[in-house]
Amino acid sequence: xxxxxxxxxxKKLMSGIYAVTLVTALLVLALAIKGPEESGKLIVDGSGxxxxxxxxxxxxxxxxxxxxxxxxxxxxxxxxxTLVLQANAAENAGVKLSAKDExxxxxxVAVDSMISEIEYSKEKKIxxxxxxxxxxxxxxxxxxxxxxxxxxxxxxxxxxxVVIMAVSTMREDKTAAEERxxxxxxxxxxxxxxxxxxxxxxxxxxxxxxxxxxxxxxxEENLSSFERDLADLREATCGHRISTAHVIxxxxxxxxxxxxxxxxxxxxxxxKRGSDVIESLARESRYLWDERKxxxxxxxxxxxxxxxxxxxxxxxxxxxxxxxxxxxxx
Numbered sequence: 603x604x605x606x607x608x609x610x611x612x613k614k615l616m617s618g619i620y621a622v623t624l625v626t627a628l629l630v631l632a633l634a635i636k637g638p639e640e641s642g643k644l645i646v647d648g649s650g651x652x653x654x655x656x657x658x659x660x661x662x663x664x665x666x667x668x669x670x671x672x673x674x675x676x677x678x679x680x681x682x683x684t685l686v687l688q689a690n691a692a693e694n695a696g697v698k699l700s701a702k703d704e705x706x707x708x709x710x711v712a713v714d715s716m717i718s719e720i721e722y723s724k725e726k727k728i729x730x731x732x733x734x735x736x737x738x739x740x741x742x743x744x745x746x747x748x749x750x751x752x753x754x755x756x757x758x759x760x761x762x763x764v765v766i767m768a769v770s771t772m773r774e775d776k777t778a779a780e781e782r783x784x785x786x787x788x789x790x791x792x793x794x795x796x797x798x799x800x801x802x803x804x805x806x807x808x809x810x811x812x813x814x815x816x817x818x819x820x821x822e823e824n825l826s827s828f829e830r831d832l833a834d835l836r837e838a839t840c841g842h843r844i845s846t847a848h849v850i851x852x853x854x855x856x857x858x859x860x861x862x863x864x865x866x867x868x869x870x871x872x873x874k875r876g877s878d879v880i881e882s883l884a885r886e887s888r889y890l891w892d893e894r895k896x897x898x899x900x901x902x903x904x905x906x907x908x909x910x911x912x913x914x915x916x917x918x919x920x921x922x923x924x925x926x927x928x929x930x931x932x
Contacts, residue, residue, distance in 0.1 A: 619767060785862060800883065835849055847873050
């Protein structure tokens with residue numbers, strides 16, 4: 603539930619969902635206003651047989667899914683027929699025959715010819731024939747209209763996009779949380795190093811270079827992501843006339859860590875106004891170490907809580923093993 607609330611309050615995610623929803627709504631509206639095969643009404647007799655079609659418009663094509671029953675002497679042949687009534691400007695595209703036995707071929711030719719005449723009819727109300735040209739009786743029955751591909755694909759694509767955006771946002775939030783945790787873990791040590799070196803007489807840029815050089819001297823697997831980022835920052839800005847306090851401030855703002863932002867503000871004040879940075883860094887260092895101890899205690903308590911579940915399962919298993927022999931002997 604908390605994850606759901608975080609996603610709802612994520613402005614970037616919600617703006618993306620609003621944009622996708624707007625585009626989807628426009629597509630659905632366009633399909634609703636102008637469908638390529640919008641149908642009219644079927645005219646049905648008292649027996650439930652379709653005897654005609656009342657077209658919605660003569661200016662666009664319309665689709666009708668029907669069942670055609672052919673009473674051929676001793677048997678009734680059923681055909682599923684899709685009538686696509688063409689607009690007045692359309693021209694007959696011809697008939698395509700299938701290879702079957704003579705009777706089946708004759709029926710197919712007659713049905714195709716009849717369907718072709720119906721589809722290219724210019725009448726608004728079309729009467730469906732009750733017999734083939736050879737006199738064979740036929741009956742028409744309406745079937746349920748199937749939704750077009752777009753009516754199915756659009757909702758699926760919309761749902762898939764929303765899910766992908768939500769999952770991507772959750773991954774980004776998880777990555778940002780891990781980076782923030784690494785910064786908070788390494789910040790007390792970094793602040794303490796700054797305090798000691800500047801207290802020894804080094805200026806900020808030299809102290810920062812010395813600290814990052816010590817990170818470069820360590821093995822890559824022993825460095826945290828925060829220490830690697832600081833080393834990369836120093837390498838990227840080496841030789842450029844950029845303030846070290848400004849570089850640290852940009853990094854702090856990018857990761858939105860208020861503790862690092864506070865340290866960068868102290869360093870900026872020292873560069874601009876010459877304020878006492880030593881006392882301020884000492885105070886921040888004590889505060890950060892106290893915060894790190896608090897976080898460590900909370901993590902220890904969380905481990906105790908997590909261990910209670912397997913201990914509970916072991917206790918239940920012990921009770922079952924103890925009681926099982928007595929239950930079996932009853």
